[in-house]
Amino acid sequence: MLISLKYKKALVGGASQGLGLAVAKQLAASGASVTIMARNEEKLKTVVAALPVSENQKHNYLVADFSDFEKYKKIIDHYFLSNQVDILVNNTNGPKAGTVLEKTSEDYLSAFNLLFQTVQYTTAKVVKGMKENKYGRIINLTSRTIKEPVDNLALSNTIRAAVVAWGKTLSRDVGKYNITVNNILTGNFDTERLAELFETQAKMLHTTVEEITKKSITDIPLQRLGMPEELANVVAFLASEQAAYVTGASIPVDGGLLKSI
Structure with missing residues (x-):
């Protein structure tokens, strides 16, 4: 199976390192033009310069801090004044570790803005163009901890579960426009x-x-x-035409770590 994303435009969060970086590389290698987002502009410049351009793509970057929601909204608003996206990979940095008993209401609000509000806001911006084009791929990188919570990750366990429930609900609303929405439950990479x-x-x-x-x-x-490239391969498949009948799914990519079905 040959995956081609030629002529597709992708927006990938948290892509200056780790899983986001691997995803950006794979989407570019598959022919997509990729815009990456993260906080560190120097890292972003380095990544963009190294992304594959075998299909003469044009890659770009946005300096965006997911932890500052109000500023993030302004950056996203400006970007979508002149851009449309075919493939959105929602991926943010995680909140600080800690137990339920340690975390305050303010901690949960900050985590909600970081992990949920940025994802919902960005997705709302892309859906309009996807509906007009009758094509779209929305892929949320979450965590296997939404099924089996991990001690000391109270904020991540809680808010990422909300993202998965929201993604499933969204998939039912946008399917008729040939837009798919899937969640990847990441393991230990x-x-x-x-x-x-x-x-x-x-x-x-x-x-x-x-x-x-x-x-x-x-x-x-x-x-x-796991190696980041192994997760990126799954994202590339979900972003492709070959995955047109896969939507509303929460797919563990965890080496079998989850014990639940």
Whole structure:
């Protein structure tokens, strides 16, 4: 199966590193013109310069801080004054770790703006053009923790579950326009974000990052961390014509880590 995204325009969040970066590379390698979003402009410039251009695509970037929702809205509003998007990959940086008992109402509101409001707002902007074009792919990168909550990730567990429920609901509203909406439940991938989480866990449990990593791998049936490129391959499929009948799905990409069905 040859996946071609030639002539498609993609917008990818959190794409200066980690999973977002891998997704941006794969979509570009499949022929899409990709606009990436993140906070660090120097990293964004470096990534854009390195993205594949085998189909003479034009790639771009937006300097956007998902944690500042009001400023983020202005950036997105300006972008969509002159742009349309065929493929939207909603991906944001995660909130700070912590237990339910530690987090305040303000913490939950901040996490809601970071993980949900930015996703909903961006999606609302792309849907209009997708409806007019009778084509669209909306892919939300969430987490396997929405099915099996992980200790010390109270904010992420809670708000990402809302994103998945919202995505499922949206898929039923936009399907008639040939727009698909799917959620990817990510497992443990070899990224900077996972390294930070392991470091936090190690401090809490008074152990080493190596021990936390070893325990994490032991729990994964495939006995290894995932590579970002492996998740990017799934995103590219969902973004393609070949996945036209896949919508409203929440797909674990976790090496079998989830025990639930």
